[in-house]
Amino acid sequence: MLIKSRAKWEERESAITPEKVYLNRRSFMSGAVGAASAIAAGGVLADAAVASTERTLKELQAKTTSFDPGEALTPFAAVTQYNNFYEFGTGKSDPAENAWRLQPKPWMVKVDGMVDRPGMYDFDDLIDMNALEQRIYRLRCVEAWSMVIPWIGIPLSNILRKIEPQSGAKYVAFETLADKKQMNGVKSFFNVLDWPYREGLRMDEAMNDLAFMAVGLYGAELPNQNGAPMRLVVPWKYGFKSIKSIVRISLTDKMPETSWNLSAPQEYGFYSNVNPEVDHPRWSQKQERRIGEFGRRETLMFNGYGDMVADLYAGMDLRKNF
Ligand SMILES: Nc1nc2c(c(=O)[nH]1)N[C@H]1C(S)=C(S)[C@@H](COP(=O)(O)O)O[C@H]1N2
Numbered sequence: 001m002l003i004k005s006r007a008k009w010e011e012r013e014s015a016i017t018p019e020k021v022y023l024n025r026r027s028f029m030s031g032a033v034g035a036a037s038a039i040a041a042g043g044v045l046a047d048a049a050v051a052s053t054e055r056t057l058k059e060l061q062a063k064t065t066s067f068d069p070g071e072a073l074t075p076f077a078a079v080t081q082y083n084n085f086y087e088f089g090t091g092k093s094d095p096a097e098n099a100w101r102l103q104p105k106p107w108m109v110k111v112d113g114m115v116d117r118p119g120m121y122d123f124d125d126l127i128d129m130n131a132l133e134q135r136i137y138r139l140r141c142v143e144a145w146s147m148v149i150p151w152i153g154i155p156l157s158n159i160l161r162k163i164e165p166q167s168g169a170k171y172v173a174f175e176t177l178a179d180k181k182q183m184n185g186v187k188s189f190f191n192v193l194d195w196p197y198r199e200g201l202r203m204d205e206a207m208n209d210l211a212f213m214a215v216g217l218y219g220a221e222l223p224n225q226n227g228a229p230m231r232l233v234v235p236w237k238y239g240f241k242s243i244k245s246i247v248r249i250s251l252t253d254k255m256p257e258t259s260w261n262l263s264a265p266q267e268y269g270f271y272s273n274v275n276p277e278v279d280h281p282r283w284s285q286k287q288e289r290r291i292g293e294f295g296r297r298e299t300l301m302f303n304g305y306g307d308m309v310a311d312l313y314a315g316m317d318l319r320k321n322f
């Protein structure tokens with residue numbers, strides 16, 4: 001939970017961007033962000049940047065959508081160098097430095113539990129690459145920083161329909177790869193979390209149109225440190241619900257165990273909806289630091305997505321169900 005006030009990537013944003021992606025996203029650039037990247041254009045590739053571009057990221061074609069908060073995008077360099085992915089270390093720059101060891105191709109996902117079509121699915125069996133959408137979402141970390149990220153992917157409901165949940169299924173559980181050979185954080189002696197990283201959603205949350213399975217960002221495939229080849233994005237919940245590099249999807253009638261809840265149940269609940277009225281036991285959630293901006297912003301209820309998700313929690317005490 002250490003937070004640096006200024007990171008090195010702020011001076012060399014475009015320098016670390018794969019050229020195609022950089023060109024592709026120039027239409028996103030505006031105001032100060034655009035100016036900063038123009039200044040950085042002559043910058044030098046940093047070590048972390050070399051690691052993060054070790055894998056050539058294929059460009060992706062995606063439909064534009066109306067999912068766009070109309071706020072400045074967080075620079076590509078910040079999105080890909082300031083990460084939480086504890087399987088590669090607990091420091092913010094660890095994932096960008098270490099995730100080159102991850103092999104996202106080929107990728108298999110085990111689908112089990114209360115589904116009519118269980119089995120081992122290849123990435124291409126689950127993700128319809130002709131149906132890709134771009135969605136610009138806010139991401140609010142429980143640590144009180146936030147970003148605005150242009151994801152590419154498909155609605156999670158699209159995948160669930162494919163695997164055919166049975167009528168008794170009430171929750172969807174997800175697991176991340178936990179491979180000591182590829183993930184230096186998993187073999188480390190001092191483990192903050194119990195691997196594999198696990199997350200879950202209630203069925204109606206998972207079927208909500210906002211729940212998204214991302215396979216890319218900024219016009220290209222996901223960099224490893226962002227959870228290649230597929231990761232959840234649940235924008236109305238704290239970032240840790242958006243589980244990366246998914247290798248298992250299970251349908252169940254019991255509330256699944258989730259990693260952060262197992263590690264500190266009094267601090268991280270199953271729901272973990274962004275809520276400025278319910279503080280973390282050790283800090284306030286009223287405000288947040290938007291990465292790349294000075295000062296703080298007010299945190300919005302459900303991260304600003306209340307009109308799409310508030311109904312899911314009608315009648316629930318969100319203090320108890322934090
Ligand atoms: N498997 C796994 N998924 C994870 C994490 C993690 O440590 N391991 N960190 C979570 C947290 S706390 C956040 S804020 C987001 C960060 O996503 P990003 O690095 O792509 O911005 O990923 C989430 N998904």
Ligand SMILES: [Mo]
Nearest residue numbers: 141142239240
């Ligand atoms: Mo987070």
